[in-house]
Amino acid sequence: MRIVFLTLIGFLLLTTSCDDGDLIVTTFEFDENTVLRTCQNQQNILVYAINENPNEAIAFNFTPPGATNEASISLNEYASINTTDRIQQTEIPLNANNQITYRMFNTAVEGNYFCQSIPPSEPRVAEQYTTTNGGKVIMTVTVIEDNEDSDADGINDVDEIVNPTDDYRLVDTDGDGIPNYLDIDDDNDNVPTLTEIAIENTPTNENGYPDTDEDGIPNYLDNDDDNDGVLTRNEDLNAYEQGSIDAPILNPTDDDTNNDGIPNYLNPNIAISVSPPIEQSLPNRITRKFKVTFTAKNITMKKTNTEESISVETLNLGTYNFTNDVIIEPDTNEN
Helix, strand or coil: CCHHHHCHHHHHHHEEECCCCCEEECCCCCCCCCECEEECCECCEEEEEEECCCCEEEEEEECCCCCCCCCCECHHHHHCCCCCCCEEEEEEECCCCCEEEEEEECCCCCCCHHHCCCCCCCCCEEEEEEECCCCEEEEEEEEECCCCCCCCCCCCHHHHCCCCCCCHHHCCCCCCCCCHHHCCCCCCCCCCHHHHCCCCCCCECCCCCECCCCCCCCHHHCCCCCCCCCCHHHHCCCHHHHCCCCCCCCCHHHCCCCCCCCCHHHCCCCCCCCCCCCCCCCCCEEEEEEEEEEEEEEEEEEECCCCCEEEEEEEEEEEEEEEEEEECCCCCCCC
16 A cells, blocks of 8 residues: 555545545555454454555554453454354444554554554654544455365365265265364264274275274274274263263273273274263364455545545455464254
């Protein structure tokens, strides 16, 4: 965003004039390729971008919709998508609490300028424009998928597709509302897929994956791995002892009743079920990459200590990228 357009010449080049004399800005150099940074652990969220030639910056300070004043929140926390959605949008109204600020400085600006509790005296702010009430900012969060192994369960996404021409996000072997490519436990037996594909000294299927009961279904997709009639999740006999009825410790791999080195869930000769049956499932925690873009719509920016203002129809502030661990919640509306 080159604020030289605020000079008379700049206005002639980069704005259009309506019949009533209002100026509508139509061109900005800030766009979705502008790299945004953020200040974390504040009650408000602040995103900003700094340019060096000229020495200028733009910042958006806002209170996340639904957030309380009692707790601080980071953009990473607020923007993380913990559902099966790949994109989410939030509209943030511009007002006294949610403002975009443009500043031009007399010298270079350090990266932590906006994150200091007390603004430094240098560099000096030469010009400042701040949004007035009205308009909005659309925050768009997009999951960046590498299409390799989104859930890091050892099975590539392409191999968790029933038919490559189908929408693989709907393939959900265990019907728990989390598609296989995002599910760390594809069969919901409380033994992670990554663990089940690494089992040694056991029969394998035609694709080389462990298939203990040789029923053609690999262990990581089989909720009764040894085909003894007791679901794998219910062969976790010490779950309640190690935890509680309400919060059992979920780990069927450490139960070996006859001490033969083979856990019960892989031993067809041991068919003992815990009581009551296990209802809980492993938390589906995965690491996701996100892209957050901020787009201002129909805003007015007023110059400090003057009556000068400019109107902007659309302004892309930039993009913020981050990685975060999230627990994916089931989509109960999944068909």
